[in-house]
Amino acid sequence: MGTAEIAVRRRNKSERLDRVGRLARGKFVSPKNVPELLKQIIEHGDIVCLEGDNQKQADFLANALASLDRKDLRDLHLVMSCITLPAHIQLFKKGMVRQVDFCYAGPQGTAVADLVKAKKFPVGAIHTYNELYARYYIDLTPRVALIAAAKADRKGNLFLAANTEETPAIVEPTAFSDGIVFAQVNEIVDKLPRIDIPADQVDFVVEAPYPMHLQALFTRDPAAITDVQIFMAMVALRGIYEKYEVQSLNHGVGFNTAAIELLLPTYGEQLGLKGKICKYWMVNPLPTMIPAIESGWIERVFSVGGEVGMERYTAARSDVFSTGRDGSFHSNRAMGQLAGHYAVDMFIGASLQIDINGNSSTVSKNRITGFGGAPNMGCQPTGRRHPSKAWLKAGAEASPGPGALPGRKLVVQLVETFQAGRVPTFVEELDAQDPSIKKALHGVAPVMIYGDDVTHIVTEEGIANLGACRSIAERQAAIRAVAGYTPVGLKRSKRVTQDLRARGIVQLPEDVGVSPSQVSRSLLAAQDIKGLVRWSKGLYDPPSQFVDW
Amino acid sequence: MEKFTKAFPSKPLRVPKDRQWALAGVVGSGNLEVMFERAARASDTMECHVETSIPGFRDSWLAALADFARHYPVGGTKVTIHDQGAAPVLVNLRLRQAYDHLVKTKP
Numbered sequence: 001m002g003t004a005e006i007a008v009r010r011r012n013k014s015e016r017l018d019r020v021g022r023l024a025r026g027k028f029v030s031p032k033n034v035p036e037l038l039k040q041i042i043e044h045g046d047i048v049c050l051e052g053d054n055q056k057q058a059d060f061l062a063n064a065l066a067s068l069d070r071k072d073l074r075d076l077h078l079v080m081s082c083i084t085l086p087a088h089i090q091l092f093k094k095g096m097v098r099q100v101d102f103c104y105a106g107p108q109g110t111a112v113a114d115l116v117k118a119k120k121f122p123v124g125a126i127h128t129y130n131e132l133y134a135r136y137y138i139d140l141t142p143r144v145a146l147i148a149a150a151k152a153d154r155k156g157n158l159f160l161a162a163n164t165e166e167t168p169a170i171v172e173p174t175a176f177s178d179g180i181v182f183a184q185v186n187e188i189v190d191k192l193p194r195i196d197i198p199a200d201q202v203d204f205v206v207e208a209p210y211p212m213h214l215q216a217l218f219t220r221d222p223a224a225i226t227d228v229q230i231f232m233a234m235v236a237l238r239g240i241y242e243k244y245e246v247q248s249l250n251h252g253v254g255f256n257t258a259a260i261e262l263l264l265p266t267y268g269e270q271l272g273l274k275g276k277i278c279k280y281w282m283v284n285p286l287p288t289m290i291p292a293i294e295s296g297w298i299e300r301v302f303s304v305g306g307e308v309g310m311e312r313y314t315a316a317r318s319d320v321f322s323t324g325r326d327g328s329f330h331s332n333r334a335m336g337q338l339a340g341h342y343a344v345d346m347f348i349g350a351s352l353q354i355d356i357n358g359n360s361s362t363v364s365k366n367r368i369t370g371f372g373g374a375p376n377m378g379c380q381p382t383g384r385r386h387p388s389k390a391w392l393k394a395g396a397e398a399s400p401g402p403g404a405l406p407g408r409k410l411v412v413q414l415v416e417t418f419q420a421g422r423v424p425t426f427v428e429e430l431d432a433q434d435p436s437i438k439k440a441l442h443g444v445a446p447v448m449i450y451g452d453d454v455t456h457i458v459t460e461e462g463i464a465n466l467g468a469c470r471s472i473a474e475r476q477a478a479i480r481a482v483a484g485y486t487p488v489g490l491k492r493s494k495r496v497t498q499d500l501r502a503r504g505i506v507q508l509p510e511d512v513g514v515s516p517s518q519v520s521r522s523l524l525a526a527q528d529i530k531g532l533v534r535w536s537k538g539l540y541d542p543p544s545q546f547v548d549w
Numbered sequence: 550m551e552k553f554t555k556a557f558p559s560k561p562l563r564v565p566k567d568r569q570w571a572l573a574g575v576v577g578s579g580n581l582e583v584m585f586e587r588a589a590r591a592s593d594t595m596e597c598h599v600e601t602s603i604p605g606f607r608d609s610w611l612a613a614l615a616d617f618a619r620h621y622p623v624g625g626t627k628v629t630i631h632d633q634g635a636a637p638v639l640v641n642l643r644l645r646q647a648y649d650h651l652v653k654t655k656p
Contacts, residue, residue, distance in 0.1 A: 228638045416638045422606070460638045485609040485637055516642050517649030 009178040016041045016180060017203070027156040027199075028188070029206045034064040037204070038073075041180050042144050045075040045098070049142035049174065052082040053165040053333065054104065054372060055215045055305045058148035059085055060184045060208035065146065066090040074098075079140045081132055081166060082372075083108045084215070092120050101140055102370065103127050107215075109367040116368060116440045126446050128375040130337045133166065136173040145174040145181050148212045151192055152185040156199035159192040162306030162314070162329040163214065167197060169334040175201035184208040193326035216308040216543045218284045220258040223528040228416060228460050231509070231519045233259035234267060236348070236414055239463045239512040240456060241277045244390040244410060248280035250340045250377045252349025256414045258288040260348075262524040265295035282340040282377075285310040285321060285329065287542070290535045291525035293320055303329075304336030304373065313539040333373070340377035345390035346410035347377040351448060352419060353430050356476045356488060358451025358466055360413060361432035368437065371448050378411050378449040394455055397468040408467060411449065412456045417484030424486035425459075426479065451475065457482055461489075462508040469505060481506045551604035554597065555611060557618035561592040562625050564652050571651035574635075574643040581635040583647040585626050592625035594618075601632035609637060617644050626651075 019040040023033045038061075042048060050065065051058040065073075066087040075098040078091065083105040091097050092115050101124040105112045115121035127135070136142065147170055150161035160167055174181050182204040183197075237260060240246065251257040264278060278292070279299045285307045292298055301321050306314075306329055314321040314329040322330045340347065351360035362369045382405060384391070391407035398408050415425045431437075432445045455467035457479060464478040481497040483489030500506040509516070526532045529546045570586045581601075588596055595618040599610055617623070628647075632640075 226636075226639075228636070228642055231642055416636070418637045420636075422603075422637060460642060484641070485613050490609075490612055515649055516645040517653065519642070519646065 013178045013180065016043070024204060027203060027205050029204050031060070031206055031209050034061070034206055035067050038065055039068065041182070041204075042073055042076070044073060045077070046143040047077045047079055047140060049136070049145040049170050050078060050080045050088070051145070051147040051167065051170055052080050052084045052088060053163070053305065054082055055217055056148050056163040056165055057084055057213040057215070058146050058184050059087065059213045060206070060210065061146040061148075061182065062087040066094070068096070070095050078102070079132065079136065079142060081129055082106070083112060085213070089115070095120075098122060099124050101125055101127060101132065101135070103129050103132055104370040104372040106369050106372075109369040112368045113366050116437070121440065123440060125444070126370045126441065128371050129166070129373045130334060130341070130376050133169040133334050136170065141177045141179065142170070142174045143179050145170050145179060147171065147181065147183045149183050149185045149197065151187045151189050152183065152205045153189060153192045153199075156202040156205050157192055157195045158183055158185065158197035158202060159194060160196040162311055162331060164196060164331045164333075165305045166333040168332065171197055171201050180204070182206075184212065186211045193328060194324040214308055218253045218286050218307045219309070219543060219546055220253070220255055220286070220288055221529050221546060222258070222262055222288065222524050222526045222531060225255050225259050225262070225524060227519050227521070229256050229259040230263070230521070230523060231514070231516060232256060232414060232416070232458060232460050233263050234514045234518065235463065235509050235512060236260060236412070236458050237263060237268060237271070237273070238514055239507055240346070240348075240410065240412055240458065242271060242273055244345070244393050246277050246346045246390045246410065247388065248344040249278065249346040249348065250282045250344050251286070252374070252414075253284070253286070254350040256350055257348060258286070259524070261286065261288045261292055262526060264292040264297050265525040266523045268297070269295070280344070282336055282344050284331075285314050287529070287532050287540055288526070290532050290540060293317060294535050295525075302336055302339055303331040304333040305331050308543050309541040312541060313536045316539050337373050337376045340373065341379075341381050342384055344377070344409075345388050346412060347374075348410075348412040348414055349374055349378060350415050351413055352425070353427050353432075354413060354415065354425055354457065354479070355427055355430045355451070356479055357472070358454045358457065358475060358479060359430060359447045360449045360454075361430045361447055363430075363432040363437065363446045365431055365434055365437070368446070370446065374448055379453045380405075380409055380411070384409070394467055397465065399470065408455060410456065411454050412458060413449070413454060414458045417459050417461065417482075417486050417489060424488065426483040426486045426488035428488060459484060462506060463512070465505050465507070474500070474505070478505050550600070550602060551607065552600050553607060553610075554599070555614070556594040556596045557615050558593060559595045559618035559624040560622035562587075562623055568651060571647050573646035573650060574639075576631045576633050578633055579635055581630060581632040581639065581643055583643040584629045585623070585647050585651045586629070588625055588627040590625070590627075595623045596627045597630070598627070599630045599632070601630070602634050603632070606637070610640075613640055613644075617641070621648055623648065
């Protein structure tokens with residue numbers, strides 16, 4: 001951009017602010033004036049960032065925007081990480097959106113699939129989190145960002161509380177390019193506990209009539225963990241965590257990994273692994289980690305977001321969790337994703353579908369969910385240079401070559417061979433490869449994690465070490481070998497499976513010293529939510545839907 | 550409801566004679582019960598009786614049982630399965646648990 005153009009942006013911003021006139025008193029806007037103010041500060045065709053994070057939602061501002069019509073605002077280019085709320089879907093139904101660039105649409109996945117079918121979802125691309133934040137600085141810089149904070153002071157400084165999430169990653173590129181930052185807050189106070197966003201970067205503040213919506217995403221009730229999940233957790237602990245001495249890691253948020261967290265103080269302790277594995281984590285404050293933290297397994301946790309009910313516990317354990325000067329929990333999605341990419345030795349998570357090449361996806365024809373953060377962590381960080389035991393060991397197993405990295409990150413898929421309702425996890429081809437979905441995404445199938453990045457697949461049948469495979473055919477055979485009695489698994493050759501097992505590329509549970517007769521619910525350090533509360537010494541406050549006492 | 554019976558070739562069971570039977574799991578929604586008993590029949594086959602509340606998965610059952618009989622020495626046993634809609638992933642676990650009980654625990 002030349003200086004003339006920059007000047008235009010700056011002049012345009014002051015024109016917008018002039019139009020606001022008496023709709024605001026300084027930076028402060030009354031809730032009833034918000035729809036009219038949005039009409040004045042947003043112009044047709046603008047790039048607008050509507051903060052919808054994985055957890056917190058600028059829902060009051062989203063509802064205000066959705067209360068407008070095409071005649072008020074049109075051709076908007078929405079940039080937002082998560083399409084979460086009905087109000088987000090309204091903007092498309094009303095025809096106000098020219099393009100959308102996003103990451104994840106979990107709760108609205110079905111609505112998004114319907115919009116795609118109706119050709120009312122003009123998508124640029126589905127991104128991974130850091131990919132989208134990076135584009136905010138380059139070619140998707142918002143003209144207006146509508147964000148959510150916990151509190152503001154009278155100058156417009158913002159406090160983000162436990163859910164910092166991606167607010168800084170939205171505000172900085174907007175504020176430093178003459179964009180307009182408009183924050184909804186739960187409360188305006190005289191003095192903030194700490195300042196997370198300086199008033200200098202904030203143009204407008206509204207005290208919303210209701211507190212922002214927070215999704216309780218990561219609470220897993222130990223009572224719902226199954227015998228099979230406990231069994232798989234034991235196999236993973238011995239076959240991966242112990243074998244590679246994994247010290248730094250990221251966990252997905254499913255029941256499979258929750259089982260592993262709850263086995264550390266029991267089964268892990270019996271195996272003598274305390275202090276040898278699982279010391280450093282990039283993960284949200286999962287309630288199921290409380291027993292391992294209280295048993296002294298965990299040195300450090302950094303989080304991309306908070307979790308409802310964990311506020312008092314995390315504040316009390318500031319030796320483990322990141323906390324502000326005020327003592328309360330702090331998170332940061334962009335930095336957490338960066339840490340999950342470069343600073344951990346293992347990503348382990350689950351997926352809805354895995355194809356015979358190890359590609360995985362959570363997209364189906366009737367539900368388009370996108371990615372979120374998994375691909376930033378479930379991939380090989382080829383810019384990594386620092387060694388660790390796990391990284392070097394996985395690297396030594398991979399195909400050698402003069403141009404190859406010396407190490408590899410462990411990228412592990414922990415899945416049961418069937419999902420609920422007897423739907424096979426393993427498929428010959430992903431639903432994400434459906435021509436209509438690919439067409440809507442300009443030819444790019446929404447693959448979450450690519451097979452080339454995956455080092456291991458763990459199922460109840462055993463472990464496939466894809467990182468040690470020497471050919472595509474070998475990788476496919478290894479996947480079929482652990483795909484159980486799904487159609488993909490039934491096609492395996494017994495002779496080839498035996499050969500892979502002899503070479504350690506396929507390992508059965510007994511090969512890593514796990515016997516099904518060891519499986520017992522009593523191995524879970526907590527049996528239910530109440531057990532987690534007890535471990536936390538009463539500091540964990542579970543959301544009401546999890547409380548039955 | 551679907552019922553079927555089939556015998557699979559297997560190596561003879563190597564367990565003291567006093568261990569007559571073993572059980573894993575329970576008949577309950579989403580679960581299944583697997584019982585091993587010594588059979589008077591040939592010592593080189595595993596005789597299977599399956600009763601499942603969900604019809605249409607006979608091929609998967611047969612494949613899983615054939616693999617199990619090939620993998621573990623269970624010749625000379627009769628295995629009875631009462632399935633109440635267990636997830637397929639649970640079937641193998643219960644089979645292996647029952648086998649473990651048969652070979653490792655006192656009667």
